[in-house]
Every structure is written in C-alpha cells, then in structure tokens.
Amino acid sequence: MKKFFFLIMIVSASLQAQWVVRTSMGLNMVSMPDVRDYLNANYFSMNDNGLSQFSPAIEFGGEVGYQLKENFQLAAEFDYEYNSFSVSTFGTYTFSYQLLQPSLLGYYTINGNGFQFKFGGGIGPRFIFVTEKSNYTSDWLKYSGSGYGLVGKIDGITSLGGNFYAYLGFDLRLNFTGTISDAGGKKKINNLTNESLSSNSLSAGIKLGVAVTL
Helix, strand or coil: CHHHHHHHHHHHHCCCCCEEEEEEEEEEEEECHHHHHHHHHHCHHHHCCCCCCCEEEEEEEEEEEEEEECCEEEEEEEEEEEEEEEEECCCEEEEEEEEEEEEEEEEEEEEECCEEEEEEEEEEEEEEEEEEECCCCCCEEEEEEEEEEEEEEEEEEEEEECCEEEEEEEEEEEEECCECECCCCCECEECCCCEECECCEEEEEEEEEEEEEC
C-alpha cells in the first residue's frame, strides 16, 4: 500500500489541469455468505457468538480521474479491504483476508463553484488473500483467489481552499472472487457442503478522504 500511494504522488506531480487525485479510508459492511456459514458452523456459534449476515471491514483507497468532458470523468481506482475474525475455543482460531480491488470507472459529474458530485461505476479484476490459523496448530494456512468485481459509486468533493477538497463517498460492490486455493492449487473445502469454499462478496461502504485537483 505504501508503494501504491507513493506512485500516486509521483504520477500526480506530472499531471495537467482537469485531473483529480484522491485518497480515502472507510468502513464497508460485507456479506460473504459461504465464509460466514463456514465460520459459524465450525467456530463462532459454539460460543453463542455467531457472525451476522454483514460484517464490518476497513478499506483504504486511492483514485486518479481525468475530466474528459464537462460532465464525464474517467478514473482508475485501487481499493484495499481487510477483515479478520477471531474466537477462543480451546485456543485461538483466526480467519482473515485481504482483498485488492483495482477498477476502471466512468462518472457523470455535476460541477459547481467549489464542489463536484459524481455518479458512476465500473469493473475490474479482484485478488483475495486468506490466512487461517487453527486451534490445533501454530501454522498459518494461506489461500488465494481471483476474479472480477463490479462497483457503483456516488462521490462528492467540496473545497477546503485552493486545489484541496474534502471527499465523501458511498459505494456498492459485488465481487466474484470464487473459490480459494493454497500454493499447491488445493482448494479450501467447506465441510458443511463438502464443496470448495467460495469467497464471493457483496458490500456497501462509506469513505472519507481528501482530494486535489490539478
């Protein structure tokens, strides 16, 4: 992530007018039905502490956009989502994931004196990395998967003075990352269904950040 934001800073230094660069962090409410059912059946429901349909996850993101026309903006976005679930049952069990979400976006924009509203969406590849630590071993099990995702967004920026703006955004994301496998290609099995564990997800989020126009 540090390398990504460093790259954004380098690129933005050479950009010309009509560019918008923003960074943000936020909270997503995420539903991963197959993962939730797997965790509840094997770990969390044992303590009467079952996971709900949606779980909070933290997100960090950045975007570079170019105003092609008066009311149309093209943008490239990169978002990083992280979540972790832990429970103590004869030891500590932990399941965590990192989700990388680059997307190409198109926006309809409403431009005003010191503000801009954007409505749009896009598509891009998705990459998920999962780590799991069992109660009965000190080894971390690692899995990964990939696929694609769709995102719909409503964003707004308002002037803080000069070329600096406060950013507020809302989005909906549908990610098809499919099944996850270890380094040897062996798929993670959901023992409830005896089928491969799916990491597909649906999320809604709110983001706060800063933006600069160039």
